[in-house]
Amino acid sequence: MSPHVPLAPITLILGGARSGKSALAERLAESQPGPCVYVATAEAWDEEMTERIAQHQARRGNRWHTHEAPRDLVACLQRLSDGGPERPGVILVDCLTLWLTNIMLAERAIGTEIQALTACLPDLRVPVILVSNEVGLGIVPENALARRFRDHAGRLNQATAAVAHSVIFVAAGLPLVLKGEAKALP
């Protein structure tokens, strides 16, 4: 995508672990004019996660501002959308799967949270790119919590895909358009 080809209002980028989905999302955001906001849902609760966060930050240049929203994602998106002259050109949420993990750990009502998220997205005044993991294509997990997580993750992806204008599946760094126009991607 050459610069200034306008983004769909809501873009969902789905993929597996290390599929290149975050890198594609970042290139897509950077193809837009104006400042990019990165909404990080990760919490650095161990060394492995601290390292992953540092790797992601190192890749992004200084056109980016980072906001942290491990749980209060809807409030964060609304605040950014209402920011007046401070409003960014594009918001990238990376990733919905970690947000889901965090609200499950906080024992919030998952269905209500997913509904609030998908209800707020169409009203945002800034194009938003959401990154999410596909986790349902392996063997049924032996662990009951993992099965519950997998079910919620699947429902979250379905609900988000239903309101998104563009849904792109990424494998080995390569995009596959599941919904919306198959225009050239950056």
Added chain:
Amino acid sequence: MSPHVPLAPITLILGGARSGKSALAERLAESQPGPCVYVATAEAWDEEMTERIAQHQARRGNRWHTHEAPRDLVACLQRLSDGGPERPGVILVDCLTLWLTNIMLAERAIGTEIQALTACLPDLRVPVILVSNEVGLGIVPENALARRFRDHAGRLNQATAAVAHSVIFVAAGLPLVLKGEAKALP
């Protein structure tokens, strides 16, 4: 798909857990004229499964009749196909993966069972929609039984896809046509 666009004789719908594959299969069946038969392969052996079955049943309306075939799927399909004036307009089998689990637990000869299934499908006088899980895209399971299951599930999907006229992969509720015509889906 608008009503009365005829279904392919054999349709396979593949997807991960909570991918929306059953919902797509049901919409596809309901786009056809005549009564719909739901062939359930699930057995309610625990609470989690009882709840899943109840959720699936609640979603289907009263155009549907349910038949249970946890193991004797071929006999069930042939009986429905031979039903004369009682013959349904469409048969939906949900899902092949649970049927495979059940025949593995019953220690039947898997290869023979898969062959009998794929041999019977082309002779059915009613269009059939088969739902199946893709389970081979995660890390190799540590458990040897899970590895065996994954191998059989992959072979079952390949054998069914080979005789199907239409194969649709579903992710986040969105269809991706792998085989057959990419007509509009309901």
Added chain:
Amino acid sequence: MSPHVPLAPITLILGGARSGKSALAERLAESQPGPCVYVATAEAWDEEMTERIAQHQARRGNRWHTHEAPRDLVACLQRLSDGGPERPGVILVDCLTLWLTNIMLAERAIGTEIQALTACLPDLRVPVILVSNEVGLGIVPENALARRFRDHAGRLNQATAAVAHSVIFVAAGLPLVLKGEAKALP
């Protein structure tokens, strides 16, 4: 693909367990003129693996020569490419995921090995077909080593896809072109 339609110089075939990716790779290789070389990265370290190797060999006919390269894949590819009149018509590497397992077990520097592989591919004088597993679409593994493996496998697939001219994802035996021309496949 009818015989003699030339292969892309580098083809990557991605898929899950028992997806039919090796069979597709073999049909693709056999659609080419000249002798086919099979580069096996598997080591028969247990009965299960011995059986898998035997099954794969039984399927291939006698147009094939087998070379084993569980770890020294780059050297093997270069030797085959430099073979002068002995040079094969096509090389099939099955599979990159086992090669990665082997170099991880040998405690080699993974990043360096991946870079050496992707650097050597464009210089080969023989078309090469690489088979690799997609392993990142299940739930996050509980085992830290499995998580590390999954990360490396994702990076390996991305790096290989970046230099490949044709990338095909296989599910249930059916091909889906992710990169390159969507020509008829054998």
